Amino acid sequence: MEKESRGKRAMKDNRFNDLEEKIRFLEAILFVSKDPVQPERIMDFLECKKISDFEKIIEEFEKELEKKNRGIKLIRTGGGFQLTTKPELHETLKEFFSIKTYSKLTLPSLETLAIIAYRQPVTLSEISDLRGVNSTGPVKNLLQKKLIKISGRKRVPGLPALYSTTKEFLLYFGLNDLSELPSLEELTELFEEKEQPSLFKKI
């Protein structure tokens, strides 16, 4: 029984002759996918037994995109892989599509998002307390942009909504998961590095 099924799979699996063909197929999948493609979705299909086999295909593909000086690159985001344009083309693309302004998050929204990202799940009143200002507006705005969601209700009087970040949040900032955000210690280090040079200049 086992032998037979194995044999069948082997026959079915003989789809790709070499690495190059796998890369070709990977490129096609990534090209048509709107969202990042999760490795587990295509690993089996690309006959990868181990994650390392898959990583090799990805690596080769990345190299190729780099070597041939193409307009697109491969990025890792939201726990998957996605094709994007190369950053150096940004200005040219803007010109071509005649885009002058693009919407970025406002400072209050960024602050609110920072709190939710690090403290989730968190209520509106906790956010407002931490910011020292009422944060209803930014929370609404972030909900609308789907960067946050209501993930539950806090078991205190009034059952206030608890907010958490979404998958869109990860994609928006190019994160694979929340652990990629710097820890609070790393944060202090990061900013000490940034602040020190200016200190020396003053002396």
Place this chain on the structure above:
Amino acid sequence: MEEVSGYNIKTEFFEGPLDLLLHLIRKKKMDILDINLSEITSEYLIYLKTKTGINPSREGDFLITASTLIYIKSKSLLPRYNDEEGVISEEKKLVNTLIEYDRIKKISILLRDMENTQITLWKREFITENFENKEFLLEEVSSFQLAEIFFSLLKRKEKEDISYIESKKFTIKKKREELLSLIEEQGYIDFFDYVNTLQDIEDALISFFTILELIRTNKFVALQKELFGNITVWKKKAEEREQ
């Protein structure tokens, strides 16, 4: 104190009171953990005085912090007794909020950097999703097309399942009169029978509430022999009511 007037604070915009406090602390080159409160408080108040044309709901937040600052300052000016814990905890609380807020600001800067990087990486449907192109191109449409659009809109409208919510026809007051006269007439009310004569669920609900209300005010007595069984309602006799 003389230096204060030299600040060009009017041109700066602060997200909130904590933002302003942090800014003042930085300007004075103080350590968050070791703030000269009286100095910061006066700076803060000067800023509030020079501020013009702000949104009152925002100003409210600024005033709360101002009152906290003044409270801490005035407490610290009073002769110290042993029980000064109140002041210390208020001060500690403020310092902690400031440290927290300082962190939030740093994270926001970081997130902004990440956002700026991501914006240069264009993805599928990036243009429609993230870019605001204010210009709309007008397209010429023939009158036939216009009519077609209009009729398809009408058709869509027909398909819509519209349900109406009727306004409240029943009031407890009216129901009460009805039930009282009915009980005068019959001597008792068989609740199940009564409900069956009613037209809709709302009427039944109001009747039930009214009966409960009448029992509460000691006008009616109700008896239910078993769970989910029928309910019989009587009028309470005057002598029973007095007891």
